[in-house]
Amino acid sequence: MSPNIVGRVREALRGGQRVDPDALIARLAAVRRFLEAADGQLPDTQLVPAHTLVERAGTRLSLSRDHTVVALAGATGSGKSSLFNALARFELSPVGVRRPTTGVAHACVWGPLDGATRLLDWTGVLPRHRFVRESALDGDDESALHGLVLLDLPDFDSVQRSHRLEVDRLLGLVDLVIWVVDPQKYADRVVHSSYLREFHRHRDVTLVVLNQADRLPPAELPRVLADLRRLLDADGLDGVPLLATTAVDPGGITELRATLERTVAERQAALLRLAGDVDTVVAGLAELVAAEPPAGVPDAGPASGLNRALAGAAGVPAVAEAVEGAYRHRAAASTGWPLVRGWRRLRPDPLRRLHLPGPTGGGDDPAESLVAATSVPDPTAAQRSALGLAVRAVADRAGADLPDAWATAVTTAARSRLGDLPDALDRAVAQTDLGLDRRPAWWRIVGGVQWLVTLAAVAGLGWLALGYALRALGLPALDNPRVGEVPLPTVLLLGGLLAGLLVAASTRPVVRWAARRARGRAEKRLALAVGAVGQEHVVEPVRAVLARHGQAWQALRDAAGR
Ligand SMILES: Nc1nc2c(ncn2[C@@H]2O[C@H](COP(=O)(O)OP(=O)(O)OP(=O)(O)O)[C@@H](O)[C@H]2O)c(=O)[nH]1
Ligand SMILES: [Mg+2]
Secondary structure: OOHHHHHHHHHHHOOOOOOOHHHHHHHHHHHHHHHHHHOOOOOHHHHHHHHHHHHHHHHHHHHOOOOEEEEEEEOOOOOHHHHHHHHHOOOOOOOOOOOOOOOOOEEEEEOOOHHHHHHHHHHOOOHHHEEEEOHHHHOOOOHHHOOEEEEEOOOOOOOOHHHHHHHHHHHOOOOEEEEEEOOOOOOOHHHHHHHHHHHHHHHHHEEEEEOOHHHOOOOOHHHHHHHHHHHHHHOOOOOOOEEEOOOOOHHHHHHHHHHHHHHHHHOOHHHHHHHHHHHHHHHHHHHHOOOOOOOOOOOOOOOOHHHHHHHHHHOHHHHHHHHHHHHHHHHHHHHOOHHHHHHHHHOOOHHHHOOOOOOOOOOOOHHHHHOOOOOOOOOOHHHHHHHHHHHHHHHHHHOOOOOHHHHHHHHHHHHOOHHHHHHHHHHHHHHOOOOOOOOOHHHHHHHHHHHHHHHHHHHHHHHHHHHHHHHHOOOOOOOOOEEOOEEHHHHHHHHHHHHHHHHHHHHHHHHHHHHHHHHHHHHHHHHHHHHHHHHHHHHHHHHHHHHHHHHHHHHHHHHHOO
8 A cells, every 4th residue: 555645545534624523513503594594585596505504414413423424436337336345345236247237326334234224214225225244244354444334326427317316416415425437437527527526625525546457557557647636636626535446356445445444433524524515505605695794774864865755755844834834823823913813713724734733642543553644745756756766775875785685685675664654654744743732831921911902902992982972872971081191091992902913013023933943843853753764664674684694694604614
């Protein structure tokens, strides 16, 4: 046995490549976390390899860690069955001249069959194709291979499609693969492009043997081996052990046997295989998450385009204008000249026309909160499309640095509650305290003054009327006090009327100013209410998707840590 080759085998199968089972289990748990985070967010088809891995690895690890499942794979006639029989030292798998010979996998277990039964059931090798090498019968010769489960596979380049499917299925399950090539077909395109190249992440659990070495002139062997090594390097399998074997000569498989003994003793192949599988899956998933997770949903502040569009769709400007109008209307009704106040009451209150304030009590009754609460005009087509664009813009910005699949998930989430928005906005407007519930104290004071001066005028009028009546009936006239030259009743009447007009006139600019302030206050409260609706219906769903992406991103980082 060439010490050079054994050294390489040892290096590949042992040196620095040990897989800690706990670390592997943690990596698999991370892949599972990735799948949970991605569930419902990414297309299922992109997650199939990861699901397959999680399921297969879980089963493989639960079955038996003491066994190493090794498969002999290769083209028809390369000598797989011959090597299988040579290693087992029995004619277990028929070797044939008619090609292809082996149609279904055969298995040989070294050691008691009991422990390997469930493993073999899992691989699907039929009971009649299972064989056992018990060391009790063989003496100590075979004990070094205890724990080996060797599979002889059908040919992968078969004319029989079923062979190929069987090979693909088993290559997904086994712990170590021995690729058997022969001097005639070692450069065949199929083995390299369809299999070896695909296996580059499993080079820790890959072995290549050039069988039928006896068919080559001894001087040719090194040249063919060097050529094959070059092809393997091109396949990305540099460093993979490459052995020459002769199945028909018991001395021609010594190196292979030694390598298998070492592999079985190490009990690392299953772990190395699964670690390679995790590497493959992680590499495949890498493009499904961003390089760095986005910090959050950008531009969700009160002045954002979304909030402006929401305010437009909710009719906030119309409501704010109605608040200003209602303030003036109500202020005039309280502080205006009492003799014309009744007139004003006949004119409708601009807020009541919108059925505002709407339902009180914050929508405790779900039935009530389901019906449109206000008569604020429905959003126009332009407002609806502006809202659609603003929602789209939030999604675009949030998903800008994400891979396509997540960006799509973000857009879907942003639009997911768009249908609920009109009602939610209407309810939010209806339930907003517009600040007009209480009459300001100064209205009452001014109103009181208006009543006083009006009463003075009425008193003056009554006094004057009484004087005229007495005079008309010829009764003694009243002794009217005078203010300067003017009789008091006249002063009361004219002064009262004049004061009423003056108070009304001087109050008007104050009312206008206060109405504008009331409008500003209402606008702020409405903006807050409408912004909260936007948060709940647009920003939160987007944030939830970003959180899922963050979890997936972290899980993938954990899964990659080897
Ligand atoms: N000279 C020589 N002949 C071999 C060697 N290995 C296999 N053969 C012969 O090659 C032929 C095919 O061998 P098999 O072991 O049936 O090949 P296989 O890879 O199992 O073929 P399939 O089952 O069809 O996939 C048989 O005639 C073997 O005797 C070898 O190392 N040297
Ligand atoms: Mg065969």
